[in-house]
Amino acid sequence: MKLRQVASGWEFESEKDLEDLVWNNLEKLFGYKPLKRQYQVSGQYCDILAFGKNKELVIIELKNSEDRYIVQQLTRYYDALIDEKPFPEHINFQVPVVLIAVTPNFHRDNYTDRKYHQLKFNFLQFKIICQEPKFNLNIINVDTTLNWKLDFDYSLENHIKKDIPAPPKRFYQLIEKCKPQEHSKLFKFRETILQFDDRMQEIAKEGGIYYGNGKTKHCAELRLDSKKELVLFLWLPRNFLWEQQGNIFRFRIWTDWNNATIVMPVSRGLGKVNPTRIEFAKQDAKNRSLNIFIYEALRRWFERI
Template sequence: MKLRQVASGWEFESEKDLEDLVWNNLEKLFGYKPLKRQYQVSGQYCDILAFGKNKELVIIELKNSEDRYIVQQLTRYYHALLDEQPFSEHINFQVPIVLIAVTPNFHRDNHIDRKYHQLKFNFLQFKIIYHDQKFSLNIINTDTTLNWKLDFDYLPENHVNKNIPTPPKRFYQLIEKCTPQQRAKLLKFRETILQFDDRMEEIVQEGGIYYGKGKTKYCAELRLNSKKELVLFLWLPRNFYSGSQANSTRMRIWTDWNNAAIVRPAAKGLGRITSFDIEFAKQNSKNQSLDIFLYHALNKWFERI
């Protein structure tokens, strides 16, 4: 799935990206069981077919931009599927078929076509919201104001410089005692940092490895503690999650390598994280992948150099 940033916010790069997200989260969003996507009937392709708790057929047509003919398109699908009656083991064709149009905007002709139509059409309008370093798909029924929200991870693919050097010997020394899962995450962590901007440097020192611009503007640090365990630091604003514009501060990051869970100031040394902090973080994690967290941290860091 890919997004692109536009003047009004964010949008899907293609209709397929929208379809992938809806299809993979169909039950979570609407409670419908998926049947088939891009189903061919009478020379036409239905975006998504599903069924509800009463075995009713659900036809979902998705548009990544305004389309004045979406009502006619759903009408043709309705006719062809009613005539063919596929998926008889799942569908009761004696129950009314549900017709759903999903689009970021509805053309005025869509409303006129629906007004004088014999069939019932559900108009769902979607928008991608970016807030608090998270993306969500927000969908609203234009008639009932019933709404759905789906949070999703997305790592934008900009600021990429593919030619990154082989990790230095010191890097492998630092990750020597890590698990295979942690090593894979750390290699990805390093790759994300170095690919983010061509000004980013990898600086090997006796105590560990720093990432940043020169030897005075660091954004990340890897080092070992007294138990030879790897410790991660990022230079973040103290109120990173609230979008504060305060000066950056060296923060220690505790992670389970799936979620960025604890952020604590550590201006010098290793800082301190208690067992209570760790237990609290496990139960109250923001459930945001480390890669996504790092991307937003790097964005904030580069705003300040």
């Protein structure tokens, strides 16, 4: 199993890593007996099939990131398995099938699809928590708040970070006037972004530095304003603070490199920001971690690549 460190914490390197952990601890987590993983039916592959104490069939679909079609996917598995009726020695098809979706986040369309569905779907949201030297997988039912916790070992010594190139000259020019205590945070900011994906590029230009891929798929930008102060821009959904959905826009971010808030959307250049608005942003940012903003920008960037 492999993990990777991201701005908001930790995530599985791949969906298979998540599946391995759940499959190997299925009884410990949920009390279900494992039947088969990656079971093929009607040309489709079900992540995990299991059964409960009443011989009910349990279908578990795992996602390592938000997926707006997980309800439809489980529906197709259900239909195919009801027709085939496999594992008759273990399954009683006269009792209701248990359908479980496991993902770090649920898309709002998942809730809409489930709302008007005849079948019952269990939405389980997971998060990896690091409490060195231990890690644990926290899973919560988003409807009942019933939760499960699985402790597991993961050696940080085996966690190899991708080598990143030395900062370009332009980076040092940009951070030159920052406070000395902010320098380490800015280097960490750069490392977090460049470690995220092998396709992530650092594009130094006269106006500043872009982080992304090509001319259009950006997730972050650093540049100096008219006062020669460092300004951060992130590409985020329009309604990020409320629904975390919507079209992607370039936002100017106020930050002290610990906390942050959106100041305003700016299509190009620096935008004109009222000093009063900056003061309001400082108050608004007190309980908002910059890492949350960065991680959302990285996740959205990855979806658009």
